[in-house]
Amino acid sequence: METLLEAVPSHAGAWYLTALVGGFTLVALAETWWPWRRPDTGPGLRWRLNVGLHFCNQGLFALLLPLGLVGAALLARDQGWGLLNRMGLTGAGAMALSVLVLDLARYLAHLAAHRVGWLWRLHQVHHSDTEYDCTLALRFHPLEALATGGAMILLVIVAGLDPVGVLILDTAAIALGFLAHGNLALPGRLEAAISRVLVTPTIHRVHHSDRPEEARANLASVFSFWDRLFGTALDPSARPHSDLVFGLGGPAPKTIYDLLRMPWNAR
Numbered sequence: 001m002e003t004l005l006e007a008v009p010s011h012a013g014a015w016y017l018t019a020l021v022g023g024f025t026l027v028a029l030a031e032t033w034w035p036w037r038r039p040d041t042g043p044g045l046r047w048r049l050n051v052g053l054h055f056c057n058q059g060l061f062a063l064l065l066p067l068g069l070v071g072a073a074l075l076a077r078d079q080g081w082g083l084l085n086r087m088g089l090t091g092a093g094a095m096a097l098s099v100l101v102l103d104l105a106r107y108l109a110h111l112a113a114h115r116v117g118w119l120w121r122l123h124q125v126h127h128s129d130t131e132y133d134c135t136l137a138l139r140f141h142p143l144e145a146l147a148t149g150g151a152m153i154l155l156v157i158v159a160g161l162d163p164v165g166v167l168i169l170d171t172a173a174i175a176l177g178f179l180a181h182g183n184l185a186l187p188g189r190l191e192a193a194i195s196r197v198l199v200t201p202t203i204h205r206v207h208h209s210d211r212p213e214e215a216r217a218n219l220a221s222v223f224s225f226w227d228r229l230f231g232t233a234l235d236p237s238a239r240p241h242s243d244l245v246f247g248l249g250g251p252a253p254k255t256i257y258d259l260l261r262m263p264w265n266a267r
Helices: 004-033 044-064 068-079 083-087 091-115 117-127 134-138 142-159 163-180 188-195 201-207 225-230 256-265
Strands: none
Touching: 004 068, 004 134, 004 163, 044 134, 044 142, 044 256, 068 142, 068 163, 083 091, 083 142, 091 117, 091 142, 091 163, 091 225, 117 142, 117 256, 134 163, 163 201, 188 201
């Protein structure tokens, strides 16, 4: 019987496909049946833009970053590269540590995207949508996606992160990204219980506010405690969410070309 680590190369693709297609489908159906707020516009144009941008990114990834995070972790393990591999740390400890390190790196990358000028120009594409639904998890400028992906691959190799831990965190980030961006209102007790550990729609929705002080808060990707630990948490109950306005102001992008050139037109 193969171990978890032995199963990674042959089953990673199925994990990613399940997180991407399954996560998107479940959240899209849920927000259709139980929306937090009725959108002002139909999904047609926005969905075409957001999903189309995602496929552009995937094509560039296949061309420029063919290794991927799990592939980088497997290569580092096979070659003995990276801190954890040199330390000989394996098993559950290496897996758990890798999950935490990779999610912390995602938090720090998101923090940098809101603090570093040229990164913010790229990240504005994600914040430019005037509605809030699960397709936002797909809306990233290709240069931001490549920069973040390349940095994460480098981290995986240098730290020698465990392939199973990388696969768990990376697929969780995909699936929970759809949930966090979902146009959903979870039941109060469920929301309270989950949000202590994981990012929920109520937590992340505030981050997409048009108010700069709110957009620079609640930056965590999977585990919500990073914001509390580093002082970037904002209580989502501080004001009624019915008052939230999304987007950056100005005319909304109409085409993928508008989204691609946005960093060079950004304020």
